Amino acid sequence: MDTKERILRAAMQAFSEKGFNGVSVDEIAKRAGVKKALIYYYFPSKDKIFKEVWDRSLSELEKHLFDEIENEKSYMKKLKGFLKAYIDFVTNRKVISEVINKERASVMSEDKWTDLKERYEGFLSKIASLIDEGKRYNAIYEDIDPMAAANLISGSMVHSEKPGILEKVISVIMRGILKG
Amino acid sequence: MDTKERILRAAMQAFSEKGFNGVSVDEIAKRAGVKKALIYYYFPSKDKIFKEVWDRSLSELEKHLFDEIENEKSYMKKLKGFLKAYIDFVTNRKVISEVINKERASVMSEDKWTDLKERYEGFLSKIASLIDEGKRYNAIYEDIDPMAAANLISGSMVHSEKPGILEKVISVIMRGILKG
DNA sequence: ATTTTTACTTACCGGTTGGTAAATTCTAAT
DNA sequence: ATTAGAATTTACCAACCGGTAAGTAAAAAT
Numbered sequence: 001m002d003t004k005e006r007i008l009r010a011a012m013q014a015f016s017e018k019g020f021n022g023v024s025v026d027e028i029a030k031r032a033g034v035k036k037a038l039i040y041y042y043f044p045s046k047d048k049i050f051k052e053v054w055d056r057s058l059s060e061l062e063k064h065l066f067d068e069i070e071n072e073k074s075y076m077k078k079l080k081g082f083l084k085a086y087i088d089f090v091t092n093r094k095v096i097s098e099v100i101n102k103e104r105a106s107v108m109s110e111d112k113w114t115d116l117k118e119r120y121e122g123f124l125s126k127i128a129s130l131i132d133e134g135k136r137y138n139a140i141y142e143d144i145d146p147m148a149a150a151n152l153i154s155g156s157m158v159h160s161e162k163p164g165i166l167e168k169v170i171s172v173i174m175r176g177i178l179k180g
Numbered sequence: 181m182d183t184k185e186r187i188l189r190a191a192m193q194a195f196s197e198k199g200f201n202g203v204s205v206d207e208i209a210k211r212a213g214v215k216k217a218l219i220y221y222y223f224p225s226k227d228k229i230f231k232e233v234w235d236r237s238l239s240e241l242e243k244h245l246f247d248e249i250e251n252e253k254s255y256m257k258k259l260k261g262f263l264k265a266y267i268d269f270v271t272n273r274k275v276i277s278e279v280i281n282k283e284r285a286s287v288m289s290e291d292k293w294t295d296l297k298e299r300y301e302g303f304l305s306k307i308a309s310l311i312d313e314g315k316r317y318n319a320i321y322e323d324i325d326p327m328a329a330a331n332l333i334s335g336s337m338v339h340s341e342k343p344g345i346l347e348k349v350i351s352v353i354m355r356g357i358l359k360g
Numbered sequence: 361a362t363t364t365t366t367a368c369t370t371a372c373c374g375g376t377t378g379g380t381a382a383a384t385t386c387t388a389a390t
Numbered sequence: 391a392t393t394a395g396a397a398t399t400t401a402c403c404a405a406c407c408g409g410t411a412a413g414t415a416a417a418a419a420t
Contacts (some may be wrong), residue, residue: 003397019286023207025378038398040379098289105282106199129349131192140353148348151340156332158285175321176356183367205408218368308414 004042007032012053020050025050036158042153047112054107054116058123064089066126075137082130083153083174087166090157101158124150131177144177153177183224187212192233196278200230202285227292230254234287234296237276238303244269246306255317262310263333267346270337281338305331311357324357332356 001009010032012065014023025046027035043049047054065085089098100120105111107120128149134140181189190212194203205226209216223229245265252258270277278298286291287300307330313318336349 017201018290019199019201021199023186024368026374026376035399036378037380037400041397098285102285102289102295105278105284106202106261107358108338110198144352145345151345151350152332152336152349152352155336155338158335160331165325165331166258169326169332172324172329172332172356173352174356176352177352204405204406215369216408217370217410221367226408 002035004031005040007034007039007042008049008052008056011049011055012099013095015050015053016095016102019102025049030131042061053054053099054103055119056151057099058119060093060096061089061100062123062126063075075139079134079139079178080131080174081171086153086157086171090159094159097157097159122155124151127153134177139179140177141179149173149177183212183214183218185214186323187214187219187222188232188236191229192237192279193229193275194274195233196282199282205229214335224318230283232295234283235299235308238299240276241269241274241280243318244273255314255319257283259310259314260354261351266333267335267350269337270346274339277337277339304334307333308321314357319359320357321359329353329357 007028011023011028014028017023025039026036029039030047031093032039036044039049043052043072067166069078069081071082104120107116124147128146130138131144131146131149135142145154152173153170156173160166191208194211195209197203205219206216208229209219210220212285215335219229223232248265251263253263256314279340284300287296297356308326309338311320311324311326311329315322315324327341332353333350338352
């Protein structure tokens with residue numbers, strides 16, 4: 001693994017534990033086993049490190065969610081596979097999930113993170129498209145707002161100490177959007 | 181308004197905009213129009229300021245949500261009144277809502293905030309009780325996990341720029357938990 | 361009028377912050 | 391072997407961080 005990658009992973013781990021403002025560049029350096037100045041050789045600023053962590057996190061999440069269901073013909077299996085994959089990701093890829101979860105509110109409201117906000121909204125739009133597709137198959141209630149459902153799904157996917165609670169949350173959402 | 185109150189409100193406003201780690205004690209002082217040392221006359225530490233902001237925020241939210249519905253006999257009106265009051269609070273008391281929303285993930289996962297985590301879980305329990313009550317009135321699906329529903333409701337109550345989206349999110353949740 | 365208590369300010373502390381310039385070491389091509 | 395460029399370290403900066411000690415002004419109690 002090359003140096004830039006080590007720095008990026010150390011940053012991701014640190015941000016997931018303490019959030020962006022709770023982590024110093026020096027701490028990232030120590031976790032990566034490099035000197036702080038070397039971080040500024042690979043990245044122009046702390047903000048840009050976070051931007052790369054954020055983009056990568058969402059891309060990995062998208063890949064995990066959409067790659068496996070892309071060849072599924074049955075919409076019902078597709079949607080359920082999607083939600084199952086989401087639970088699986090939050091459970092087994094805690095670092096990435098926590099990065100998103102810890103900084104989502106700041107990303108969505110602070111002006112300095114406009115780019116990251118748009119990246120997150122793009123992710124939400126993909127979920128919204130999946131919901132919208134369900135209307136054509138008569139599987140999703142017609143009056144559902146796809147973007148609202150996407151927000152609800154993504155916003156409720158937070159890791160919890162008690163196991164099984166995520167499945168129960170999802171079952172509520174499924175009953176809320178799925179016919180029958 | 182006395183000085184301690186001014187400090188507390190300045191802190192609340194600042195935390196809601198930038199989160200706990202994004203705000204310095206000096207910034208709180210400047211917003212409150214006092215010197216930093218005076219803050220340490222009224223509060224022992226920055227952590228304790230936030231604890232007071234957090235406790236107050238949840239108490240005000242609880243008051244707003246439960247006070248108005250306490251005399252409602254019909255469970256259906258009660259639950260709908262509760263959700264309507266929640267939307268109203270998030271829409272009109274943005275400062276408090278954003279404090280909770282921005283720091284929820286950190287409070288729930290970082291060891292230093294054990295007290296605040298318990299305070300938030302107490303709040304969730306009250307919502308869970310309301311859900312559980314609905315089962316006795318045959319209004320809520322029996323297989324619903326009240327704590328999961330409480331998490332879903334509270335976690336989805338985030339302010340959005342687009343108006344009306346909160347109502348749509350809640351309508352999904354209602355269909356997910358309410359019979360008929 | 362004097363003392364005591366409360367409210368508030370000034371001035372500072374050691375440590376950390378994000379970030380930079382310059383020097384050094386390593387690597388690969390010539 | 392020399393050189394050039396990439397990778398990494400050392401040393402530093404001004405600004406800021408949370409927090410404190412000592413003093414002053416105002417108000418309340420005696």
